[in-house]
Amino acid sequence: MLLALTVLVIAIALAWVLAFVGAPLVVWLGAYAAGWLLLLVTGLLGPVSATLLAIPLAVLLLLTIVPLRRAAITRAAMGWFRKVLPEMSATEREAIEAGEPWWEAEMFRGRPDWKKLMDFQYTALTPAERSFLDNEVETVCAMVDDWKVEFEDKDLPQPVWDYLREKRFFAMLISTEYGGLGFSALAQSSVVTKLASRSNALAVTVMVPNSLGPGELLLKYGTDAQKKRWLPGLADGSEIPCFGLTGPEVGSDATAMPDTGVVCWGEHEGERVLGLRLNFSKRWITLAPVATVIGLAFKLSDPDGLIEGGRKDYGITCALVPASHPGIQIGRRHYPGSAFMNGPIKGEDVFIPLDWIIGGMPMAGHGWRMLVECLSAGRGISLPAMSAAAGQAMYRSVGAYARIRRQFRVPVGRFEGVQEATGRIAGYAYTLEAMRVMTASAVDHCIPSVVTTIAKYHMTEMMRKVLTDGMDVLSGRGVQYGPRNPIATPYRAVPIAITVEGANILGRSLMIFGQGAIRCHGYVLDEMAAAHAGDLDRFDRLLFAHLGSSINRAVRAFTFGLFGSGLATSPVNGPSARYFRELERMSASLAFAADIAMGTLGGDLKRRERLSARLGDVLSQLYIGSCALRFFHANGERPEDLPHLRWAMDNCLNEIGVAFEGVIRNLPMRPAAALLRLVVFPTGNPYRPVSDRDNAAIADAMLEQTDFRERISHLAYRARDAADPHAQLEHAFQLCLRAEPAYEVFLKASAKGQLAGANTREQLEDAVAKGLLDRRQADLVAEYDAARYEALLTDDFSKAYLRGEFDAEDAMTKVGDPEARPKNELAAAPESEDAGGPKTPPDKTRDLDQQARRAR
Structure with missing residues (x-):
């Protein structure tokens, strides 16, 4: 009995190894025949056992002898395959065949070639492209007043139209041979990103002729x-x-x-x-x-x-x-x-x-x-660029606001509830930029058939989340529409990006997996062509290669699940290595799950849009995770980037886990669902949402002036106009970093009633007199406090202005000049939102509002 058990264990282990490495049929036949003969010669098999064990040997022999296999199995299989093939219109076929598979195919097939990813080089901007970003793009951004464009004129100013024509903004993709700029896809993406961080209307006007x-x-x-x-x-x-x-x-x-x-x-x-x-x-x-x-x-x-x-x-x-x-x-x-x-x-x-x-x-x-x-190429440039712009602009401005805005004498960005939102903004900003540079660079190399749809859908959805979180943090500052509002225009325009260039609902439920399953799968498209053509020889080769691949992916996924992805491969060592291994595990799981879904549902899978969408989510997150990993390593594996990579990857893996759970719960054929659960999650779903600790780490970093902050928001336009809301927040933020130690001393003394005076100016003078602050500190606190208050103000308008009589008042009234307010309102205007805090000096507020008026 012990000997028989030992032989059985050895046989199972050998079969497992052969399946794991994807050994060809002839190796399986040779291994089985050798084992059968060895047991027969050594007398360990009796006549009955030998006969029973000869049946699998005969089956393997049948499968290995191709003419017999075709006659006995393949002909019938091809007939069944042709019956279950989904009906496909001419437009569907053209959509599926358009473009070419790229990295998404590696992730779909279950055994990604990591070297291909790590060797992929982002497009390098040429000197001409960098100069255009630094000069022409900067110039036209400075020419646009987004409030005036959106609310008053409902159009770009004529000088902006003229400048766009003169500097050939509409001809970025047209080659120099015909007078265009001949820019790369990444350069076009970078231009649109910077324009979008300034004005949605400006960005759309430029991007459409180039898409x-x-x-x-x-x-x-x-x-x-x-x-x-x-x-x-x-x-x-x-x-x-x-x-x-x-x-x-x-x-x-x-x-x-x-x-x-x-x-x-x-x-x-x-x-x-x-x-x-x-x-x-x-x-x-x-x-x-x-x-x-x-x-x-x-x-x-x-x-x-x-x-x-x-x-x-x-x-x-x-x-x-x-x-x-x-x-x-x-x-x-x-x-x-x-x-x-x-x-x-x-x-x-x-x-x-x-x-x-x-x-x-x-x-x-x-x-x-x-x-x-x-459209496939355009999807990888324009709307992903606008989405990345939202991430970059919100990282800077919401981070600045969360540092200068206080509740209970504490910056709101320090509250855990707020950090939930700001951490997501930081994590998505990192993910969006990683996807932007990867996808646009891919468009420079080929016409990716699926990743551009993935980028368009997921990046615009991330933009929606970033702007929603930004609105939650800015709260009343974001709700009140006007020239001081840094978020209202992109927030209002989100549905446009969600709807155009392929509505997101249909992109997710029909296009990503529907096209990916056929174009990215190693065999399905060729099997379809062979079946339609009645090419039995070719169909036979493809079918059995497909079956072998499916068994291999199932065993690999199951093995990785049992051993915690420890046997999966990674092209690197270090903290990112486990994420490469987890993606390889989920890649193998997706390949097997796709075969299970297509094999059990056939053409009906096309109508099971929820299942298709969830499988597409897995493919999408595998691509998103790949983008984040490549971005981390392309940027030198910097320590300050690691928390953001960890957030991005943990979020991806959790989304994959959620999607797979949804597939398993809703797959109609329950035995197939049970098999899928066993293979994908043999010990349960190990993936969890981003931890509070990791989310807080990147939320805290968002409140600081760091090299990472500059790099992740490098394309966000930095306005020099003192009246620009982003510029106001940035100015106050930079002053805060310098003044905050002294400001904390001042606020605590004021809250304890240690300072005499009716307003900030008088209390600061008393703080200097009592030795709590020196003159330099007091002046810095006064400057910061005035800038902070200015950055927190929202707009108010006259009835005439809101009726469209835009000349009825000047900018001073629009932005809430104290002289245009009732005196009792001015007197009650708090300098700090903290109860009992000092009041803003009216003269300082008036000075800043007059500066803003002159700037406009």
Whole structure:
């Protein structure tokens, strides 16, 4: 009995090792045959046992002999596979096949090549790109008064429009050959990030022509004649582009597009030519009200067979049309909660020649793929940049506010309840910047098919959380709309980012895993192609390689779960090593879970959007964690960065655990769910939310002036205008760091009633007289206290101003000048929010308000 048990244990251990390393079938056959023969020769197997154990040997032999396997197993399997394949429209197929897999494929397949990640180099900004950031971008930021843009003018000032054209902000992606700037994706991302930290309307105005628009479509697909005709004008700003895709019936489902282009004869420039009769109605088109050239997507058909080839329906096609062309109606505006230009476009019986199709007739019907590929790249640049801008700006300004704002004589940033929010802001700011540089650099190398959707969805959701937390901390300071409010505009504009370039709900529930499962999986897309083509030989090779891979990933995930990821690999030693190992464990788990979900649900998985979304969450968090790890090591593994990495990684792993728990609980086939739980969490879910200690560590760091603070917010615009709310907070913060020791002495003495005087100035004089402060300290405290109070004020307006009579009062009244207030209100204005604290000197407040008025 003991010998039999020993043999069984050895056999199980050997099988486990073979499965863990992914040994090929012939090795399994050889190992099993050798063991069977050894037991038979040594007499340890009797006739019955030998016969029973020969059955698995026969099965392995059948699986190894390919012709037998195909006839006995693969043919039937291919028939079943073709039945369960999800139905796929032409637009879905084009969306799936657009772009190319990148690092997300490594994470999806369960055995990531960490060397590939660690060798990946961020795009290096050129001297010209750095100069543009430091000069032109700084200049245009300084030209914008965000309050005036958003509330008064509902538009950028004309000098800003002129400057954007002159300095070719609309031509960052257009090559220098055609007069553009030819910037990298990372440079475009950096420009948009800095612009967005100043003004949402400014950033959107610049980013749209450099994202999904005629410029990129022309560069990639346009004919030589089209490039020469349009690109120079787009580059120098004499042409302003927009792109008409969405409409009342068209969002994520392009097949619902009612806009048509019918081939017919017509007159153009006095000649009878073959062309298209367009009828369309587009909505929510950014830059439409000011556009001079319109890119249009429509369904092309040739019912009369006027084009050679006899094809009737071509499908979605893109064309370029001057906005002044007869039949086009343009100029009215939507108002999406921000002042950037956005509006409808209509066209009735608009005739255009065939050569206005982007790329000419060879690209007719290929419009959806063209758009998806360009949108995939754009998703990795524009909205991720705006999200990173929110993280950087909130890190600086909310951190400054939490240091200077006091309750019960304590900075609010020291309260644990507030730290919950500020810690999240700090953690997400780090994560957002890590994702921004990784994803934009990836766009410079290829057209990532899935990571850009991951970045768009998760980064805009992080932006929503950052701004919500920022609003909670700023509280009344953030609620009162006005030129002093540093958060209201981006907070109000969050739904725009959530909705555009693929609504977030559909991005998460349909696109990330739906595309990732097919494009990033090592076998599924090729298996689908082989099954559709009826290629039995190829399908056989893929199917059994797939089965072997699935068994390998299951055993690896189970092994890692049992041994705490100790057997997983890491490309580094040190504090980040365990996170690489945990990601590898969850990567193997995702690969097996995807096979379980697709194998048990088949085409129905497409309609199980909640399950698809949760599996997509796992893939997304694996990518996000990879970004954070690469960012940490690319920045020199600095000790001050480690707490932020720990926050980011613990948050990722917790989100993965939550997502897997949701998949396991809701997988319809319960035996498969039980197997999945055993493999993924054999000893239970080990992942927990970020600890209070780690959250507090980065929340505390946010209140200090550190090298990390400067690096993580390096693209946040630093206004020099004394009236700018961010500048006011920053000024008060810097004074606080210098004055706080003396200020604490002063506040304590004042609270204890040790100082005589009716206001701050008199009490400070008494503190100097009593030797509690010296003259230099007292002057510094006075300066800081006035700056602190100024930074905490909110705006008030006259009724006339709020009615739109913007000349009815000047900036002094808008920002709450004491002279415009009732005297009793001024007299009661507290200098400190602490009960019993000293009062702000009216003369100091008046001086600062007059400075602000002059600055405006």
